[in-house]
Structure formats: C-alpha cells, structure tokens
Amino acid sequence: MSIDHYENFPVASILLPAALRPAVRSLYAFARGADDLADEGDADPATRLAALQAWRSAIQDLGSRKAVRAPLPAADLAMFQRLGETIHAHHLPIQPFLDLLSAFMQDTHVPHYADEHALMDYCSRSANPVGRLMLHLTGATSPRDLAESDALCSGLQRVNFCQDVAIDQAKGRCYIPLDCLARHQLTLPGLADLCRHPPAQAPAAWQAALREQARIAEQLLRAGSPLAWRLPGRFGLELRLVVHGGLRILEKLAAGQYNPYANRPILTRRDRFLLCWRAFCRPRPRPTPARLTHHDT
Known part of the structure; x- marks a missing residue:
C-alpha cells in the first residue's frame, strides 16, 4: 500500500x-471523484475545469439546501444526493468542499509552485479540508484541533509529494518548490530527465533537495501529532496509524537514499504490523517546531 490518491483517507x-x-x-x-476529474483520463484542461465547475455549482446548491441543478451524469447526481444527506445530518460546513474543488481546479493549469508559501497555500485547500471535515464529524473542532489537523494533512500531502515525484513528473507537474530546486542547482528539465532515465543512485544535489522537503513533511506530521493522541477511541487510533504511516514512508525514503525514481517507497504487509505496534505501544512522536495556523471554516 502507498500513501497516495486519498488512500490515507480512513475509508x-x-x-x-x-x-x-x-x-x-x-x-x-466526493474527494476521490473530484481528484479523478482533475487527474485521470485524457480530457483536455478546459474539459476538466468545466466538469469541476459543475461540481462546484452542485456543492453550492447543497449548501443552500436546493436540488442539484448542474447537468451531471446519473452516477454523480446519486453521489451528490448521498453527500447532501451527510452534510445536512452532520451539519458540515460547505467551505471545505469548495476549497478542495479550488485546489483541483488549480491542478488543471498550475504545474509547479514558486516557493513554500505557494505550496502550503495549495496544501491548505487540497489536503487540509479533508481533515477538517473528519473533525466536524466527531465534533472535535476547537482552534487547536483544527490547527493540528491542518499540520497533519499538509504533512501527509508533503509526504506524497516526496514519494510521487516521478508520478507527478509524468503528469507534467512538480510539487518541489522552484526556489528549493534553485538552492540545489536543479532544474525542471533536469528532473524530467531523471524521470525518463532513473539512476541507480540519485545525484547528491537531488538527495539534498528531497531531504529538505522530507524534513518539512516530518516537522508538520510531528507538529500535528498531538491530535492523534488526544482524540479518544477508535478515531484516535485510526489517526495514529495514519501519522505513523507517513513517518514510515519518510524512513523508507531515507533508506532508499532519496531516490523515489528508482525506489518509490510503499508500505508493505510487514510495515502494517510495524505501524500497529507503534500506534499501540510507542509514545507519540516528539513534536519539532513547525508553525501551526488556524482559519475558520
């Protein structure tokens, strides 16, 4: 198993x-379907954007307690009917859904990010809304809960970006900030060449750049980890497994000398037993400094 494509969502x-x-x-x-509209198949960007805009209209209708008016396929309409029932039964806010869609729309025309600020803004809309919706289901929505959830979700997405460099390159995207590449004398064409011809050992400059990105991901996971140990019962345990899953991917990335082109880290059956042991028996990971922010939704 890998941590990608919403597979870290506790389905x-x-x-x-x-x-x-x-x-x-x-x-x-909803999250996976919208992600597929932005990523899967061979539709052109304009067609993808139009489909996502129709989903945005449908979400706005649900927020206004109206029938969905967008001309959608029957399967999509059925999905939105079930989603509307969930939104109204659990009093979920609409903004996280709109944030997710804005990120997926951005995927149709933004292939890379200039710096940390731009990348974290993307994470705040492409990853953090999922955690916020899950917290709303459980009623754990204090400012501290939401801020730590944001750190965890952004951290998990940053793990994805480290893990899936080659996959993203094949889609014409790069989620390593351009200023990070520049610090290490790397270029987008050079990364594309690595993707086409993966070396047995990644160049030292690339290892340094990806090590930097992995460190940021780890800091975010550790900064948000108190939430997983504070939430009670099964939900807390589920979240602890997710935290340790992200950290384990980073361990394997380091063991593979930061070369996901040739050694993409994935979680195996053996890793699952390790994660269970860590979630049940280990103290929570010690937080490292990372800025936690909160905005209301």
Missing part, C-alpha cells in the same frame, strides 16, 4: 465508529 475503516462509516464513504466518494 469506513473497522476502526471508525459504525455510525460514521456511511458519512466517511460519502466524503471519500
């Missing part, structure tokens, strides 16, 4: 309370 896991599983399934269906 109706047996660890989740049974009463929340239908709601989680409907949230996942």
Whole structure:
C-alpha cells in the first residue's frame, strides 16, 4: 500500500465508529471523484475545469439546501444526493468542499509552485479540508484541533509529494518548490530527465533537495501529532496509524537514499504490523517546531 490518491483517507475503516462509516464513504466518494476529474483520463484542461465547475455549482446548491441543478451524469447526481444527506445530518460546513474543488481546479493549469508559501497555500485547500471535515464529524473542532489537523494533512500531502515525484513528473507537474530546486542547482528539465532515465543512485544535489522537503513533511506530521493522541477511541487510533504511516514512508525514503525514481517507497504487509505496534505501544512522536495556523471554516 502507498500513501497516495486519498488512500490515507480512513475509508469506513473497522476502526471508525459504525455510525460514521456511511458519512466517511460519502466524503471519500466526493474527494476521490473530484481528484479523478482533475487527474485521470485524457480530457483536455478546459474539459476538466468545466466538469469541476459543475461540481462546484452542485456543492453550492447543497449548501443552500436546493436540488442539484448542474447537468451531471446519473452516477454523480446519486453521489451528490448521498453527500447532501451527510452534510445536512452532520451539519458540515460547505467551505471545505469548495476549497478542495479550488485546489483541483488549480491542478488543471498550475504545474509547479514558486516557493513554500505557494505550496502550503495549495496544501491548505487540497489536503487540509479533508481533515477538517473528519473533525466536524466527531465534533472535535476547537482552534487547536483544527490547527493540528491542518499540520497533519499538509504533512501527509508533503509526504506524497516526496514519494510521487516521478508520478507527478509524468503528469507534467512538480510539487518541489522552484526556489528549493534553485538552492540545489536543479532544474525542471533536469528532473524530467531523471524521470525518463532513473539512476541507480540519485545525484547528491537531488538527495539534498528531497531531504529538505522530507524534513518539512516530518516537522508538520510531528507538529500535528498531538491530535492523534488526544482524540479518544477508535478515531484516535485510526489517526495514529495514519501519522505513523507517513513517518514510515519518510524512513523508507531515507533508506532508499532519496531516490523515489528508482525506489518509490510503499508500505508493505510487514510495515502494517510495524505501524500497529507503534500506534499501540510507542509514545507519540516528539513534536519539532513547525508553525501551526488556524482559519475558520
């Protein structure tokens, strides 16, 4: 298993309370479906953008408690009907859904990011809304809860970016900030060449750049980790497994000498046993300094 494409979303896991599983399934269906509109298939950017705009209109209709008016396929309309029931039953805010869609729309025309600020702004809309919606399902929505959830979600996405460099390059994207590449005398054409001809050992400059990005991801995961140990019951345990999963990917990335082109890190069956041991038996990871921010949704 890998941490990608919303697979870190706890999809109706047996660890989740049974009463929340239908709601989680409907949230996942929306997030994955929107992600697929932005990424999958061979549609041109304009077609992808139009489809995502139709989804945005549908979400706005749900927020106004109106019937969905956008001309959508029957399967999509059924998904939005289930999502509307979840939104209204659990009093979920609409803004996180709109934030997700804005990030997916951005994916249709923004292939790379200039610096940390721009990348973290993207993470705040492409990853953090998922955690916020999950917290709203459980009622854990204090400013501290939301800020730590944001750090965890951004950290997990930054793990994805380190893990999936080659996959993203194949889609014409790069989620390593351009200023980071410049600090290490790297270029986008050079990374594309690495993708086409993956070396047995990554160049030292590339290892240094990816080590820097992995360190940021780890800091974010550790900064948000108190949430996973503070939330009670099954949901807290689920979140602890997710935290340790992200940290384990980073361990494997380092063991592979920061060369995801040739050694993309994934979690194996053996790793799952390790994660369970860590989630049950280890103290929570010690936080390292990372800025936590909060904005209301």
